[in-house]
Each structure stands twice: as structure tokens, then as C-alpha cells.
Amino acid sequence: MSVLIFVELDEGKLKKSSQEAIFYGAKVAGMLGTSATAVVVGQADDTELASAGRFGATKVLHAADAKLNEPNGMAYATVVAAAAQQESSKVVVLAKSSLADAMTARLAGKLKAGLAANVIELPDLSNGFRVKSSIYTGKAFAYNDLKADVKILAIKKNTITPEETDATATVDAFSPALNDSDFSITVKKTEKATGDVLLPEADLVVSAGRGLKGPENWGIVEELAKALGAATACSKPVSDLDWRPHHEHVGQTGIKVSPNLYIAAGISGAIQHLAGVNSSKVIVVINKDPEAPFFKSADYGIVGDVFEVLPRLTKAVQAL
Amino acid sequence: MKILVCVTSVPDTTTKIAFTDNNTKLNKAGVAFITGPYDDYALARAVELKEKLGASVTVLNVGEADAEPVIRKCLAIGADDAFRVNAEPTDSYFVAEQIAAIAKENNYDLILMGRESIDYNGGQVHGIVGEMLGIPSISPVMLLDIEGDVAKITREIEGGKEELEAKLPLVLGCQEPIAEWKIPNMRGIMTARTKPLRVVEPVGTDKLTAVGSYELPAPRGAVKMIKADEAETLIQLLRTEAKVI
Numbered sequence: 001m002s003v004l005i006f007v008e009l010d011e012g013k014l015k016k017s018s019q020e021a022i023f024y025g026a027k028v029a030g031m032l033g034t035s036a037t038a039v040v041v042g043q044a045d046d047t048e049l050a051s052a053g054r055f056g057a058t059k060v061l062h063a064a065d066a067k068l069n070e071p072n073g074m075a076y077a078t079v080v081a082a083a084a085q086q087e088s089s090k091v092v093v094l095a096k097s098s099l100a101d102a103m104t105a106r107l108a109g110k111l112k113a114g115l116a117a118n119v120i121e122l123p124d125l126s127n128g129f130r131v132k133s134s135i136y137t138g139k140a141f142a143y144n145d146l147k148a149d150v151k152i153l154a155i156k157k158n159t160i161t162p163e164e165t166d167a168t169a170t171v172d173a174f175s176p177a178l179n180d181s182d183f184s185i186t187v188k189k190t191e192k193a194t195g196d197v198l199l200p201e202a203d204l205v206v207s208a209g210r211g212l213k214g215p216e217n218w219g220i221v222e223e224l225a226k227a228l229g230a231a232t233a234c235s236k237p238v239s240d241l242d243w244r245p246h247h248e249h250v251g252q253t254g255i256k257v258s259p260n261l262y263i264a265a266g267i268s269g270a271i272q273h274l275a276g277v278n279s280s281k282v283i284v285v286i287n288k289d290p291e292a293p294f295f296k297s298a299d300y301g302i303v304g305d306v307f308e309v310l311p312r313l314t315k316a317v318q319a320l
Numbered sequence: 321m322k323i324l325v326c327v328t329s330v331p332d333t334t335t336k337i338a339f340t341d342n343n344t345k346l347n348k349a350g351v352a353f354i355t356g357p358y359d360d361y362a363l364a365r366a367v368e369l370k371e372k373l374g375a376s377v378t379v380l381n382v383g384e385a386d387a388e389p390v391i392r393k394c395l396a397i398g399a400d401d402a403f404r405v406n407a408e409p410t411d412s413y414f415v416a417e418q419i420a421a422i423a424k425e426n427n428y429d430l431i432l433m434g435r436e437s438i439d440y441n442g443g444q445v446h447g448i449v450g451e452m453l454g455i456p457s458i459s460p461v462m463l464l465d466i467e468g469d470v471a472k473i474t475r476e477i478e479g480g481k482e483e484l485e486a487k488l489p490l491v492l493g494c495q496e497p498i499a500e501w502k503i504p505n506m507r508g509i510m511t512a513r514t515k516p517l518r519v520v521e522p523v524g525t526d527k528l529t530a531v532g533s534y535e536l537p538a539p540r541g542a543v544k545m546i547k548a549d550e551a552e553t554l555i556q557l558l559r560t561e562a563k564v565i
Binding site (some may be wrong): 007008012071077084097098099101104105106108110112113114115116117118131132134135136137138139140141142143145146147148175181184185186187188189190191193198199201203204219228240244246247252253256260261271272275278281282283284285295296297298299300301302303304305309312314315317319320 | 331332333337339357358361402404412413416421432438439440441442443444445446447449450451452454456457458459460461476477480481482483484485486487497498511515526527528529530531532533534535536537541543544545546547548549551552554555557558559562564565
């Protein structure tokens with residue numbers, strides 16, 4: 001009856017958010033007096049897979065069928081459901097992501113599971129199974145009572161800081177039967193930014209709005225982001241104007257981020273934008289309008305011209 | 321072609337959330353309810369496909385009677401008829417069961433909805449419906465075209481996008497820029513009054529999850545202002561005080 005953790009790979013490495021999920025899952029396993037098993041889908045070497053042990057998993061089930069090399073939520077759900085059955089798992093833990101979202105929903109359907117998304121704390125088992133989650137796009141929290149036999153917890157990024165040990169997990173090959181119907185969607189083309197820090201995974205984010213006046217000015221945003229090792233993001237109007245791609249738009253109808261640091265330059269802070277960033281640990285706002293509502297939600301603020309302030313910040317970071 | 325569009329009735333995006341009854345219920349006083357913003361995209365694309373391909377568009381809401389203004393607005397925008405499953409939409413599995421039950425009876429070619437509701441943000445209903453019906457589900461869908469029985473789809477992925485093809489029937493979770501939101505015109509509002517809105521009772525009684533109580537986040541502390549001509553100080557503070565870089 002182990003706790004099962006779905007682990008995602010990024011170019012053969014365990015994703016950072018999945019490391020958090022393993023640590024979370026191992027903590028839950030400890031609370032339930034059982035062990036934590038990770039299920040990993042795709043190509044990775046055994047040393048990398050065994051490193052799931054550093055975060056608390058004792059066993060890794062590795063599904064390496066070449067058909068699974070392309071991320072596929074439906075097929076991955078079939079794999080994870082088979083792993084849950086093999087391990088008699090009543091709790092499945094995973095980190096929220098684009099792939100995990102597609103997988104989780106299918107899995108919840110297969111297992112008839114109670115599901116909590118955007119979980120931000122360890123469960124309270126004192127009276128049933130209660131977990132705290134972020135709702136209303138970060139504007140509130142819910143305490144969810146999971147009543148189903150099987151429970152799925154989709155963890156929000158930065159919810160838990162993993163502690164590492166030097167333990168390693170055993171790695172077992174896992175070859176469940178796959179359904180042909182899970183491969184009925186054909187991927188024709190994939191376009192993915194490379195070499196940059198991906199926004200949903202980023203610990204540091206530098207974001208900008210219409211205050212930048214045009215896409216030609218984004219260099220000063222990118223330079224600060226590069227100096228910090230941060231991802232770049234933008235407000236909805238900027239994405240609507242096609243100054244920046246949609247996958248950089250954070251807010252109510254865009255990506256929700258919860259980095260350690262969110263720097264907002266030339267963004268006034270409409271409630272819809274705040275909804276996408278209010279889970280950030282530290283918020284810095286730079287705006288020439290001292291009345292910009294975003295200052296009310298910030299930890300640090302600078303009233304000033306972004307064209308002067310951002311380069312100064314970049315130089316200060318480079319001097320560290 | 322038959323299209324089903326599933327819509328939620330949610331508090332307006334600018335609503336300041338508050339709770340009542342010892343933090344067990346949303347305080348609805350003064351809250352305007354709207355169609356889920358992502359569902360609006362799904363509906364707008366369905367209406368465009370109706371005009372282009374001659375499809376029928378049915379709207380489905382799982383909700384109590386106070387959701388009917390939202391359903392009527394969807395009819396005014398161009399949906400042909402509607403179902404309301406008379407139940408409080410408390411749990412994504414329960415909502416998916418209702419959608420799947422109606423879909424099984426009516427054989428839709430496309431089931432569209434928003435990629436998530438903006439209240440519980442679960443983003444799960446489309447996938448569970450797909451699983452229940454044994455048909456593919458794809459989300460978040462940014463572009464959608466139909467050629468014969470094949471859907472051509474662009475889906476957002478982390479840091480990029482993916483172009484996909486799949487045969488109908490499909491369940492899709494939609495988001496911008498799949499279509500421009502549509503605003504009902506006067507003729508639409510008048511005709512919406514006479515379009516059929518069937519109220520049906522829910523199937524199944526399983527509630528796999530329930531919210532015990534709610535909580536608001538603690539307010540952030542006061543903002544620390546830094547002079548623009550001392551902007552470098554910020555970097556030191558982020559390193560030594562906030563410890564985030």
C-alpha cells in the first residue's frame with residue numbers, strides 16, 4: 001500500500017517540481033506508515049532514476065516503452081493507473097504541470113478518485129483526510145475532505161522545500177499494457193523555447209507590462225532576467241498586442257506562477273493580473289505611477305522609470 | 321455536427337472573495353456571477369463553427385436556478401438550446417458524471433468547455449468526461465479547426481505550443497485565443513427567451529470530495545519603498561533580507 005508519486009522528466013532529468021512532489025509524497029507515506037514509490041515515464045538513466053531516493057522514494061517504477069517518449073496525458077494515465085494497481089496505492093501525488101493536468105484528470109476518471117488540485121500543505125489525517133488547496137486563482141484557500149477510496153493530490157509548485165539525503169531508490173522496469181486508443185491524438189509539430197528558464201518552473205520571474213511601450217524594448221527585461229537566472233513573463237495586454245508570446249502571459253486567464261521572487265515592471269496590477277501572481281513569496285513592483293494599485297500587494301516598491309531602473313538593477317546583479 | 325458547450329457560473333473576475341457562515345460558504349452578497357471566462361472562449365468558438373459548418377450548439381450547466389441568467393446569455397450569444405442539471409456543482413467528478421450522462425444520450429461530436437473554472441481551478445472536468453466516454457481529451461486548446469471528422473488543434477505547452485490532430489468525437493478544454501468573446505446583441509437577447517432550456521435532475525450521488533471550510537490568505541506586510549536613484553539597494557535587500565537571490 002505505498003504512496004505513488006508520478007514523476008516527470010525534463011530531458012532525462014527529474015523535474016524540480018517532481019522532486020518537491022516526491023518529498024511531499026514521502027512525507028505522506030511516513031504519516032500513513034508506508035513507503036513511497038515513484039513512477040517515471042520516458043527515457044532516463046538508472047543513476048538519475050535512483051536519485052528519486054534523495055527525496056524519499058524507496059522504489060522507482062520505470063516505464064520506458066518508446067511509445068511513451070512523447071508526453072501523452074492519456075497514455076501516461078494508463079501507466080500510472082497500472083502502477084497504482086500494482087502497488088495497491090490509495091494515495092497518488094504529483095506536481096501540477098501541463099502534462100500532469102492532462103494525466104491527472106484521466107487518472108481520476110479511471111480510479112474514481114477524490115482529487116484535490118493546487119494542494120499547498122501536507123494533509124491533516126486527524127479526522128479523515130483533509131488537504132488545503134489554493135482556490136479562486138490564489139484569492140482564497142479551501143480545506144478539502146477527500147472521501148473516495150483513492151485520493152489524488154496535485155501539488156502546487158513551491159509548496160514544500162525538499163530536504164535531500166544521500167539515499168538511493170531501487171529501480172524496477174515497469175511495462176504495463178498500453179491501450180491503442182491512448183495514442184489516437186497525433187502530434188504534428190512542437191514549438192518550444194529552448195535555453196531559457198521555463199516560466200512555470202522558474203524560481204525567479206521578471207515580468208513587464210505596457211509600461212515597456214513596445215516589444216522592441218524587451219531587451220532590458222531579458223537582460224535583468226538573464227543576470228538573475230530568471231524567466232521572463234508579461235501582462236495580458238502585452239500578450240494580446242502580440243508583443244510577447246501567450247505562454248509568457250501570467251494572470252487570471254494566463255499562467256499562474258508561484259516563484260520565490262516576482263519582479264513586475266510597468267504593470268499597474270489589475271486584480272486579474274494579481275490573481276496569477278499572488279502566491280509569489282516576494283513581489284517587487286517598479287512603476288512610475290505612485291498610485292499603481294500593484295504597490296499595495298508588493299513587498300518592495302520603486303516609483304521610477306523602468307527604462308532607468310531595470311538597467312541599474314541588472315548592473316547591481318552582475319556586480320554581486 | 322453537434323456541439324456541446326459546458327459552462328460554469330462563477331464570481332466575476334474582479335470579485336473580492338469573502339466567506340460567511342463560519343467560513344463554510346462563499347459570501348454571495350453583492351457578487352456578480354458570470355460565465356466562466358474560459359468557457360466564454362469555448363462558446364465563442366462553438367458559435368463560429370456553427371456559422372461555418374452548420375453545427376448545432378447546446379449549452380450545459382450543472383448548477384442551481386440562480387445560474388439561469390448565465391445560461392440565457394449563452395443562448396443569446398448563439399447557442400440553440402440548453403440543459404441545466406439541477407445540482408450544486410461541488411465536485412469535479414460529480415460534474416463530469418452529469419456531462420457524460422447527457423453526452424451519452426445525445427451523441428455530440430465535440431464537447432467544449434473552458435480549460436478550468438475560475439473558482440476551484442481544478443482543470444479536471446474535461447479529462448474525466450473524456451475518460452468516462454472513452455474518447456480523447458485535450459487541453460488547453462488555443463486554436464481549433466474542423467475538417468471533415470478531424471480536429472486540427474493547437475495546444476499550449478510549457479514554454480511553447482503543440483499542433484495536434486485527432487478524430488471526432490473529442491472533449492476539449494479551451495482558452496484564448498481560440499476565438500474572440502462574443503457579446504449578445506438585442507436580437508440574440510430577444511430570441512434567447514424562447515429557446516429551449518431543459519432542467520434535468522442529476523444522476524449519481526457520489527461526492528468524492530467536499531470542502532469543509534474556506535480561508536483567506538494573510539495580508540502581505542507593508543510595502544518597503546526604495547528610491548529610484550538608489551535602486552541598487554533593492555538587490556542587496558533581496559539577497560540579505562528576503563533571501564530570494
